[in-house]
Amino acid sequence: MKSLNLAASDRGRINALLSVDDTIALIRAGAPLAIAGREAALDALPPGNWIGGTTPYFMTVEGGSIIDDTRLFVSDFSGLGAVRVATYDGDHLAGISEDAPENGFALAIIPFQSAVHERFAKEAGSYPQAFLKPTVGWIAGFDLGESGAAAFVYDGVHATRHNNRAVVLHVDLPAGAYPSVEIVNIFEADGVETIRFEEATFAPATVLVDGERRSFVDYVRSRGLDGGKLPLVGDYSGARINASIRAVEADKVQLYAPVFPGIDYAFAGAVADYAGAFREAFAGHAHDDAIWSCNCILNFLFGELEGKAIGGCAGPVTFGEIAYQLVNQTLVQVRAV
Amino acid sequence: MALPPKNAPCWLKLANGGMKSLRTTNLGAQMLSQRLELSKLPPAQKAEEIHAFFVKWERGLTNEIAQLGGV
Numbered sequence: 001m002k003s004l005n006l007a008a009s010d011r012g013r014i015n016a017l018l019s020v021d022d023t024i025a026l027i028r029a030g031a032p033l034a035i036a037g038r039e040a041a042l043d044a045l046p047p048g049n050w051i052g053g054t055t056p057y058f059m060t061v062e063g064g065s066i067i068d069d070t071r072l073f074v075s076d077f078s079g080l081g082a083v084r085v086a087t088y089d090g091d092h093l094a095g096i097s098e099d100a101p102e103n104g105f106a107l108a109i110i111p112f113q114s115a116v117h118e119r120f121a122k123e124a125g126s127y128p129q130a131f132l133k134p135t136v137g138w139i140a141g142f143d144l145g146e147s148g149a150a151a152f153v154y155d156g157v158h159a160t161r162h163n164n165r166a167v168v169l170h171v172d173l174p175a176g177a178y179p180s181v182e183i184v185n186i187f188e189a190d191g192v193e194t195i196r197f198e199e200a201t202f203a204p205a206t207v208l209v210d211g212e213r214r215s216f217v218d219y220v221r222s223r224g225l226d227g228g229k230l231p232l233v234g235d236y237s238g239a240r241i242n243a244s245i246r247a248v249e250a251d252k253v254q255l256y257a258p259v260f261p262g263i264d265y266a267f268a269g270a271v272a273d274y275a276g277a278f279r280e281a282f283a284g285h286a287h288d289d290a291i292w293s294c295n296c297i298l299n300f301l302f303g304e305l306e307g308k309a310i311g312g313c314a315g316p317v318t319f320g321e322i323a324y325q326l327v328n329q330t331l332v333q334v335r336a337v
Numbered sequence: 338m339a340l341p342p343k344n345a346p347c348w349l350k351l352a353n354g355g356m357k358s359l360r361t362t363n364l365g366a367q368m369l370s371q372r373l374e375l376s377k378l379p380p381a382q383k384a385e386e387i388h389a390f391f392v393k394w395e396r397g398l399t400n401e402i403a404q405l406g407g408v
Contacts, residue, residue: 237371
């Protein structure tokens with residue numbers, strides 16, 4: 001395991017797996033932190049200027065990793081500017097961006113399958129300050145091998161954990177720097193058909209294919225896509241924004257992110273070599289002054305990324321990623337440029 | 338290239354569909370463009386939002402600002 005003094009990343013800020021004891025030492029030293037790990041490890045942390053969320057899955061510079069409850073992934077935001085912790089219920093989620101500093105960003109963690117998760121996913125793109133004060137972050141999850149496991153987020157200031165609130169770090173950046181929110185998406189539309197949806201939903205019953213309304217579950221099955229490995233790719237004025245399949249049930253398809261009316265979607269083309277595709281796509285992006293990143297559990301699982309390095313990024317592997325709004329099967333990073 | 342003033346016609350042109358024709362890889366600009374295309378806000382209000390976005394992120398939108406004269 002890395003010792004505290006060797007775990008530093010860019011500019012001396014820690015962004016790595018640490019022991020629980022080293023994490024506690026950082027909290028007690030007053031460092032502003034975003035922490036990810038298993039529930040038992042997060043439950044053991046003292047109050048301090050930190051937020052947290054549950055997941056046992058991580059990407060490190062050395063490769064993907066599944067951790068036990070002796071370690072935590074710690075992102076240190078020291079040396080940037082003022083860092084404040086806040087929490088929001090479902091009626092006040094617009095405050096995530098509204099309360100962010102003028103020259104900074106919000107890092108949000110939201111529990112999977114909560115009402116807050118659903119509401120943020122449907123509303124985030126329409127919050128008044130969404131594109132003036134950017135939000136990045138992730139959806140907290142759990143070990144998929146543990147039956148009955150649940151996602152939690154943590155407010156370190158008040159030493160509380162929640163299953164239906166968003167916890168947020170508002171991070172101010174130094175004068176002269178600004179936050180750049182970027183995504184690495186290895187998926188592209190397969191070019192077969194453009195499809196549309198008629199309502200914002202995680203579970204579309206129908207789909208418009210060339211203007212003809214069809215059962216979405218029948219459509220997915222007819223395309224042979226019920227394995228769920230390939231996401232829907234939405235065209236947001238050129239940005240490729242994914243919504244991934246969570247389950248194909250008898251009469252409906254559940255997604256990890258909502259689809260929206262008015263957006264052109266297509267299913268993604270197959271990716272033969274996930275890790276290679278990520279390495280190539282990651283290398284095509286700037287990573288100077290990267291502050292934080294996360295990647296998707298579906299990329300981790302379908303790409304079999306455990307033990308595989310995909311570039312210099314490190315961060316939690318999540319049940320949804322946030323880059324202004326909820327996205328899926330995507331690497332998100334924020335840089336101070 | 339300097340950012341055009343708030344009363345320049347380019348902002349209203351962007352609000353009336355010109356935003357979609359901008360060549361950009363800026364994620365925020367792309368997502369804002371999509372949101373405004375689907376929005377029922379009056380064009381003047383959309384233009385204000387676009388102007389505020391460009392003022393805020395001017396340093397990172399050099400290529401996009403260079404295109405404003407041709408919108």
